[in-house]
Amino acid sequence: MAHTTLLNFPANAMFGDNDAQLVAGDNPAVHDVFEGRPCLALDDTDEAAALTPEVAMPGQYAGGTLKATIHFFTASDNTNDLAMDVFVEAKTPHSDTLDMKSATGWDSANSGTVSVSGSTAGDPLTLTITLTNKDSVAASDLVRFGFRRDCDSGNDDISGDVYVAALEIWEDT
Numbered sequence: 001m002a003h004t005t006l007l008n009f010p011a012n013a014m015f016g017d018n019d020a021q022l023v024a025g026d027n028p029a030v031h032d033v034f035e036g037r038p039c040l041a042l043d044d045t046d047e048a049a050a051l052t053p054e055v056a057m058p059g060q061y062a063g064g065t066l067k068a069t070i071h072f073f074t075a076s077d078n079t080n081d082l083a084m085d086v087f088v089e090a091k092t093p094h095s096d097t098l099d100m101k102s103a104t105g106w107d108s109a110n111s112g113t114v115s116v117s118g119s120t121a122g123d124p125l126t127l128t129i130t131l132t133n134k135d136s137v138a139a140s141d142l143v144r145f146g147f148r149r150d151c152d153s154g155n156d157d158i159s160g161d162v163y164v165a166a167l168e169i170w171e172d173t
Contacts, residue, residue, distance in 0.1 A: 003171060012038035027043065027048045042162045051146045057139050071126055072163060074116055080157040107135035
């Protein structure tokens with residue numbers, strides 16, 4: 001599938017959602033390191049979430065289908081399913097009036113599920129989610145992304161932690 005990578009956030013460039021911006025009650029994802037590889041740990045019993053820093057949406061974004069690929073691996077499970085949500089918050093400079101000191105403007109969740117069946121714990125895996133709810137993001141907007149493991153969803157039955165290594169934002173070409 002041809003695509004243009006617009007943004008790539010390694011785990012050490014993201015941070016836990018300490019104030020539960022995405023969904024009330026979520027815990028912040030926790031940084032961890034395996035063999036020198038930074039990652040964010042997402043628990044299997046309590047929803048955990050992380051956010052990217054605010055960046056300018058690259059000029060090559062043409063306004064087409066936007067997708068997020070979550071690069072992850074599991075602690076121990078190799079047979080079940082992972083459910084994740086990805087959120088987008090976009091602001092147009094000199095146009096939007098969001099008070100960035102005291103408010104957020106996240107669009108609705110974009111959800112996806114992937115099976116880890118046939119893999120081995122620790123294998124590099126991905127989950128790609130189409131960002132239908134993308135807060136009308138356009139090139140040059142200030143944008144940030146959030147993701148969360150939806151472990152209380154009936155679609156998430158992976159036992160043990162899931163570790164996110166990177167979040168890639170891309171457009172179909």
